[in-house]
Amino acid sequence: MDRVRDLASRQAAVIFTKSSCCMCHSIKALFYELGASPAIHELDNDASGREMERALRSLGCNPSIPAVFIGGNFVGSAKDVISLHVDGSLKQKLIQARAIWVSPVIYExxxxxxxxxxxxxxxxxxxxxxxxxxxxxxxxxxxxxxxxxxxxxxxxxxxxxxxxxxx
Known part of the structure; x- marks a missing residue:
């Protein structure tokens, strides 16, 4: 559990995923679309992946992936993140955690x-x-x-x- 907490607090936005999970892919894409560059930890590619998955469940992540942390705090899984996005508060949380950079204006x-x-x-x-x-x-x-x-x-x-x- 300490490793999960440590990894979750190292960057403003952190997502624990599995490489084969389509919902994980969708959540990562959403974060990129919003201008965030989250740290991604793919549990199926990590030697401690099973331990981290158990730790995520003990933190309340059900299902265990994707597990999203913003500002070191557990935000939720895919359903929670999508709800936050729909009501507009996901971007606000990312802004408060300083996880989003300025979107430049581009003139072609x-x-x-x-x-x-x-x-x-x-x-x-x-x-x-x-x-x-x-x-x-x-x-x-x-x-x-x-x-x-x-x-x-x-x-x-x-x-x-x-x-x-x-x-």
Missing amino acids: IDQDPEGREMEKALTRLGCNAPVPAVFIAGKLVGSTNEVMSLHLSGSLIPLLKPYQALS
Whole structure:
């Protein structure tokens, strides 16, 4: 039981699953769709899987999988998670646990009738390559090279942190 509690508290969203479970797959897909990146622990691929399954049952998980934890707290199984999603509180729980990152607004300028003008404006703003052009908080960060350099230097995440968990 200690291992389950430890794993459940390591990340904002944690799902205990089995690789062959279609409901587990659906719950994982729902979390990804909401913008969360949960830690996934597939019990059938873990040497301690049977022990963890027993521990999950003793915590009230029935059925034992999928077992969803948000912010270290047991939320429920598939039925519970779907109910939370339908009433709108699942995303709120994920936001409160800081499990969801900002969803960027994406403009496909090749699909926009004013795309050529946008491309010229981006070049005038200083984008070496006009696309992709990344803005954070209304400020031009740059194109691929600049964004990758920020990421590799560890500077990108701090720029995004203030915008984490926005809905």
